[in-house]
Amino acid sequence: MSAELEFAIDTFGDVTVGADGKRLPYAQVIRNVVEEAVLADRVGIDAFGIGEHHRDDFAVSAPEIVLATIAGRTERIRLFTAVTVLSSDDPVRVFEKFATLDAVSNGRAEIILGRGSFTESFPLFGYDLSQYEELFEEKLDLLSHLLDEGPVTWQGRLRAGLTDQHVYPKTESGRLRTWVGVGGSPESVVRAARYQMPLMLAIIGGQPERFAPYVDLYHRALAELEVPRLPVGVHSPGHIAESDAEAREELWPHYKAMHDRIGRERGWGPTTRARFEAEADEGALYVGSPETVAAKIAKTVRGLGVDRFELKYSSGTLPHESLMTTIRLYGEEVIPRVRKLLSETPAG
Numbered sequence: 001m002s003a004e005l006e007f008a009i010d011t012f013g014d015v016t017v018g019a020d021g022k023r024l025p026y027a028q029v030i031r032n033v034v035e036e037a038v039l040a041d042r043v044g045i046d047a048f049g050i051g052e053h054h055r056d057d058f059a060v061s062a063p064e065i066v067l068a069t070i071a072g073r074t075e076r077i078r079l080f081t082a083v084t085v086l087s088s089d090d091p092v093r094v095f096e097k098f099a100t101l102d103a104v105s106n107g108r109a110e111i112i113l114g115r116g117s118f119t120e121s122f123p124l125f126g127y128d129l130s131q132y133e134e135l136f137e138e139k140l141d142l143l144s145h146l147l148d149e150g151p152v153t154w155q156g157r158l159r160a161g162l163t164d165q166h167v168y169p170k171t172e173s174g175r176l177r178t179w180v181g182v183g184g185s186p187e188s189v190v191r192a193a194r195y196q197m198p199l200m201l202a203i204i205g206g207q208p209e210r211f212a213p214y215v216d217l218y219h220r221a222l223a224e225l226e227v228p229r230l231p232v233g234v235h236s237p238g239h240i241a242e243s244d245a246e247a248r249e250e251l252w253p254h255y256k257a258m259h260d261r262i263g264r265e266r267g268w269g270p271t272t273r274a275r276f277e278a279e280a281d282e283g284a285l286y287v288g289s290p291e292t293v294a295a296k297i298a299k300t301v302r303g304l305g306v307d308r309f310e311l312k313y314s315s316g317t318l319p320h321e322s323l324m325t326t327i328r329l330y331g332e333e334v335i336p337r338v339r340k341l342l343s344e345t346p347a348g
Contacts, residue, residue, distance in 0.1 A: 043331025
């Protein structure tokens with residue numbers, strides 16, 4: 001763990017409901033995401049991320065544009081994607097868009113690369129799902145060369161090669177901070193180390209401590225490659241309210257609706273209240289009062305030795321007003337509490 005732990009939040013731009021219980025228009029959801037980021041900047045959160053999706057329950061399909069809008073409304077918060085679905089994008093365009101975002105934000109852009117948990121982008125952009133793994137590996141390899149910001153000579157199988165090619169604009173710092181998002185595959189962990197990129201673990205279920213072997217594997221892989229230590233982060237869902245009971249009651253119906261909708265697509269059974277409570281008690285769901293959420297984050301940070309904690313603060317149709325409360329409490333109360341807990345000598 002680094003000396004200065006980073007605290008981030010992220011959203012997938014979930015389509016939320018208004019005061020009347022009806023779905024908001026996509027345009028309003030996107031405008032609300034911008035306001036959520038402005039609040040995050042104001043309350044001292046370190047970084048704000050937006051996911052990329054191409055389906056009717058998420059409003060954001062072009063996160064770079066939303067992040068650029070946020071850049072013009074904020075001063076210091078770092079801006080990232082959660083994630084950029086590299087497999088169905090072009091690495092040159094990814095670099096160009098984020099180098100441009102880095103310019104308009106005065107150096108605050110970051111990328112988190114991933115394969116994504118949904119596959120709608122593959123047929124939408126004409127990619128073959130049977131090449132799921134090969135597409136990501138090849139495009140990650142090309143992007144790793146582009147990040148050096150020099151002339152690129154590269155040859156792949158699924159995309160035209162480049163010969164002594166420069167890509168513009170160059171960044172002022174000389175390199176975009178670029179993470180690899182991983183869901184728990186050892187091969188993906190080692191690949192992040194091989195490309196010398198920070199590791200972001202998506203821990204969305206079960207006890208977070210079970211990911212400790214992946215953190216250890218990542219650091220061992222870096223050491224074997226003689227690469228200096230790189231950051232490790234955790235992304236997990238949560239919701240914060242004034243009390244534990246209030247937070248759970250607010251989140252539960254929206255959490256269930258979201259999980260049941262996705263479950264029907266993937267052949268899972270309905271989500272139960274008992275499973276929800278178990279995730280809130282011991283699993284990867286950070287829901288409750290500021291005191292409860294802070295204690296749980298501190299436990300995760302200590303257990304895994306991570307450098308960044310990212311709270312996915314949106315959950316299905318959970319209303320904008322509730323999301324704003326989570327952001328405010330996270331910045332004003334949770335983060336200071338976590339820092340204080342981590343500064344104390346652990347009991348025992």
